[in-house]
Amino acid sequence: MSVASVEEPVPPPPEGIRRFFPRHWRLPARLLSLMLLIALLPLMALSLLFFREGARVVEGGQLRNMETIATGLARQVDQLLSDVAGATSIPADSAAWFLARLPADGTDLVETLRVFYNVPEDVEAYQDARARLEALGLLEPLQAVQGEFEEIQKAYGAFESICVLDTAGTCLVTTDPKLVGRSYATSRFYQVAVEGQDFISDIEPELETGRFGVVLARPIVAEDGQVLGVLIARLDATPIWRILEGVSLEPGSYAILVNQDGVIIGHSQRGNIYQSLGPLPPAVQEEIRQTRRFGVTAMEDWGLPQVAEALTTAKGPGHIRYQREDQVEFMGFAPLQQHSWAVGVVKPQAQLLAPLGALANRALLIAIIVGLVASGLALQFSRTITRPILRLTEVATAIAGGDLRRKVPIEREDEIGLLGRAFNRMAAQLRELIGGLEATVAERTRALQEANYHLQKRAIYLEASAEVARAITSILDVNQMLQRTVDLIQERFGFYHVSIFLVDEAEEWAVVRASTGEVGRIMMEKPHKLRVGGRSMVGWTAAHRQPRIALDVGADAVHFDNPLLPHTRSEMTLPLMVRGRLLGVLDVQSTEEAAFDEDDVRVLQSLADQIAIALENARRVSDEAALLEATSPLYRASRRLTEAVSVEQVAEAFVASVADTDADGCLVGLLEPPDGGEPQEVHFAGVWGRDGSIPFPAGSRFPLTASPLPLDFLMERRVVSEIVEAPLLSPEQIAYLQRGGVQALVNIPLRAGNRIIGFTAVYRRRTGPFSEA
16 A cells, blocks of 8 residues: 655745845835846946946056157257257357368467467467467457357356367367367267268266266358368256156156167166166177267166167157066157157056046946935835926036026925925025135135236346346446446336436535436436435435335426426335435336335335445445555555556556665566577666666667676575675676666566566665665
């Protein structure tokens, strides 16, 4: 007998677990779950797509930004090289003029140029060199080239030196006298330029000084196309490096400048220059080792041949991804258009993709917010409130787009109606707030513009004040200093007219001593003067020792209407005071009404104080010089020698100085020839006797064998109180001197460096010791 099996029912799950099954959920929960499923699945897909597209856009934008930065740096370096290369073309005509006049036999021309460049102008050797250059027709073109060199160095302060080389590679004209005569025949830049091609070197150190620079060389060509020589200019590398260092990059990023061989010649961190991106060809390595043009015999290799090839062959901007050591890096690069260099901007991958983290967080936050809003709307709102909310959303969107006049129509009195009214009130408050903000921004913008104007004006005034101060402190002549001061004030401050009045000793009149323009010349010829305390602003300031400003001269009670200055609309006068004592008045006039403010008063009063101090110092120096002239024989002698410009004037200065003493006569003799050889004769350039009698006339020449004073005697300083006891003098020579009335003698050798070139002999007609004077 068989027994049928009975299937036992499955027991229901516990109550705590059943709540997790969807069929047991309440309708709001089911609706929320459905809306979450409907909203979040597409949202997650869109977020992923958005993230991937955003990552691509961010990476592409970063790379384009790096290329843009590299292109900008390349253009700046290109522009700098183009500017300085253009500047070196300016003296080409004068240099060709100079080189075309070189003599066929120029064996001693270099020595002449060394003397011309390195010997002071008051030395005879310099005069001889100048005369020879003038005789060869080289002086005028040489001075023209030198003048153009000086103008170039003023305009471009980065030039270390500029030279003109002849076809043999010898430096003849230069801004650095030490380079005259130096040969550049073996230099690569000379060899290229002398063949008729322009040349720009890499950034290389100068082996003698260690300074880094770029050498620019260009041929100097005659009208018929013949190469006459080479013009070279050495540019300091600092401006190029500053371009790389000036770019704003994140920490870990850097900019490099690479030459045609892949050698790093510029780096925003200077310690990393002269390294190669990839292995250098053996020929290049050997050339660098032999010439040491980079100051090294071997270079560190970064091991990036693909990067080196990309930069050295680049025809336009680009980027490359590579791995260096343990990190991936990106480089945006751009070639220079005027030179075979390239600029690269390097950024690590972690830094390049850093914005993606914020992008991912933003996408996740958006997904969460949208999911919650969708779920809340599905759970909380019904169809009856959807339309008012959409209407409210429409108005909110319009307001967010800038249409602040929109309002929510109120059709209900329930919470939705209250919400609409609250929204309308908020929109009204927003309109008022934005209107107030716009007014505040406009007011603050105006205040900021005024502040910037005052700051710029103050900066201009300070610069002008500094220039005027330098001028008045460097000129000791009173008239010259005052005239230079008023000219500078008018030029730098843009005033209509500027004058300086000085009061007389009785302080009754203020007399013009310096004034600008043709009107100033007429006023000083009269001379123009105003009474202290009279009806004029100058007279008022002199009497009260206070500044006075007339913002409208027509309304000022004491303004003096000068017919020579009909366009004056504003005037300011300031006292020139030193330690409470009035020296004069500074008068400035403008063609604009209300042209002066507190800044003008402060700046010009400071200038007036400096002018007064400089005037007082100049007067004191003049008084001291006059006192020295009257009381000091040594000062008079020094002044005479300083003013002497020829041998005859030097001799006259010695004679005049001796005449101030109690000596009875003197002889000034020169040993000839003066070129350092063995002296053969004595030329007495100066001879003087107090009573009019002299041993022989000035200009007399004696062979040394027949000279009244032997050479050994003249070579030492000697004081002989009795001529009969003079050492080294023969009886005949003593008798000769006694017949001329010489009883006591002092001999003083004249030296030029370590060489004796002459002597001064001072004598008396009576025996006895000489006084110190």
